[in-house]
Amino acid sequence: MSKRKRSTSTEKKMKNGRGQGSGTDYKPWIVIQDLASLGRSTRLKGYKIPRQFEFLSDLERNYFYLLEYSDGVVDIREQYPLLPLGETLSIADELGLKHPTNPITNELIEITTDFLITTINDGQHKHVARTLKYKNDLMNERILEKFEIERVYWERQSVDWGIVTELEVPKTMAHNIAFVHRYADLSMLEGFEECSTYDIEDMSIYFLQVLLAEEKTVKQIAKEVEKYFGMVVGCGLSIFKYLVMTKVIEIDLSEKLDVTKILSIKAVRTDFSEKVKAI
Numbered sequence: 001m002s003k004r005k006r007s008t009s010t011e012k013k014m015k016n017g018r019g020q021g022s023g024t025d026y027k028p029w030i031v032i033q034d035l036a037s038l039g040r041s042t043r044l045k046g047y048k049i050p051r052q053f054e055f056l057s058d059l060e061r062n063y064f065y066l067l068e069y070s071d072g073v074v075d076i077r078e079q080y081p082l083l084p085l086g087e088t089l090s091i092a093d094e095l096g097l098k099h100p101t102n103p104i105t106n107e108l109i110e111i112t113t114d115f116l117i118t119t120i121n122d123g124q125h126k127h128v129a130r131t132l133k134y135k136n137d138l139m140n141e142r143i144l145e146k147f148e149i150e151r152v153y154w155e156r157q158s159v160d161w162g163i164v165t166e167l168e169v170p171k172t173m174a175h176n177i178a179f180v181h182r183y184a185d186l187s188m189l190e191g192f193e194e195c196s197t198y199d200i201e202d203m204s205i206y207f208l209q210v211l212l213a214e215e216k217t218v219k220q221i222a223k224e225v226e227k228y229f230g231m232v233v234g235c236g237l238s239i240f241k242y243l244v245m246t247k248v249i250e251i252d253l254s255e256k257l258d259v260t261k262i263l264s265i266k267a268v269r270t271d272f273s274e275k276v277k278a279i
Contacts (some may be wrong), residue, residue, distance in 0.1 A: 010085065010110065019081035019110075022118075024051045028079035030110050030171045032056075045243070053078055059132045059166055060114055062174035065116060069177045069245075069253075074125070075118035082111045082153045086252045097145045111150055113161070114194070128160045134166040176253045183241035191235040200239075201275075203229055204248065207239050209276050211249070211265065218259035248272045 019029040031054045032041045042055045048068050055061040055078065059154065071175045082088050088111050092099040102109050115130045131150060137143055146161065154161035186192045186200050195203075203225060210221045222236025229235075237259060243249045244257075250267040251257075268276070 009107075011113060015048055019079075019083065019112075022075055022077065026051070026075075026077045028054045029078070029081035029110065029213075030054065030056070030079040045182070047071070049076060056114075057132065059134060059169060062169050062171060062178075063130075063164060065174045065177040065181060066169065067115070068181065072119045072121060073117055074120050077116040077118075078114060078236070080113045080116040080129070082113065085110055087156075088149055088153055091149050091156075095148060095152065097149060097150070100146055101243050111146065111153070113150060113154070116159075120267065124162075128162070129154045130162055130164050132164050132169075135167060138163070138165070161210055170254060172256055173253045176257045177245075179257055180241040180245040183238055184245040186238060186242050189238060191232045191238065200242070203231075203235075203239050204243060205272065205279070206248065207236070207243065208268065208272060209279060211263065212268070212276065215262055217262055222259070 015100060017027045018031075019027065021027060026049075032043060035041060035056070040056070040058050042058075043059045044053050044055065044061065044064065044067065045051070046053050053064060053076070055064060060078070064076065064078070068078050085108060089099050089108065097113055100109050101107060113129045114132045117128050117130060119126050119128060131147065133143065134148075135245075151161050183189070187195065187197075192200065206228065207221060207225050210216065210224060211218075214221075216224075218240050219237070220239055225231070225236040225239055226233060240259070244251060248269045249265050249272075250264060250269075251263060
């Protein structure tokens, strides 16, 4: 197995806790300020895991929205490093492949997997590793070589690894979740500064009652809620987004969400449906 000295960059990242921890303590190995060009990179505040996430493409960002909305996902670690470097170097040697290097300095660099995801099923936690790539890029032989090193690494860790393309990331659903994502906690939003948890629940139940009983569009109900509770313009729609993101109501997110239309509700969370019935 080849042996190389760790680069200064690697030492610095490890010292700063990059690629370590879980949940809110996790720090991604690659962050946007490391990049020479911002490209399509994005930062987002998580809802399920309330920390800043770093994404290097629209595809990664859209996939993150799906993970955030999934009940089966309990932790998301993006830009996860395959450490130690010697392990991937050894795999590359065994496979007869060139290990990735820094194109400028020619130093060996750590391979990262886009997402290490922790899921829960019947109380059992499981880790899965997923790499995001547009399908056309899978025609690139060098990319496939890097993926083979990645695949073998995770196989040796007994972690399920797979490639996710844009075909497995429904754009409409991701955009719908993006539309409601930051409304899970209304207390931080303009117009709700003086509202208690009880106030927000009261408005939510009122919204829900009208939504279930009357043939009105979401926008019409939102205006009605604002008028009834004396809220500023926009708060009614925020209540609707809160109901969707917190899954008080279940709707078909595979169809483009249009608040100017009458919405079909698939289900209402039991605790809220009982409160609506009690009115």
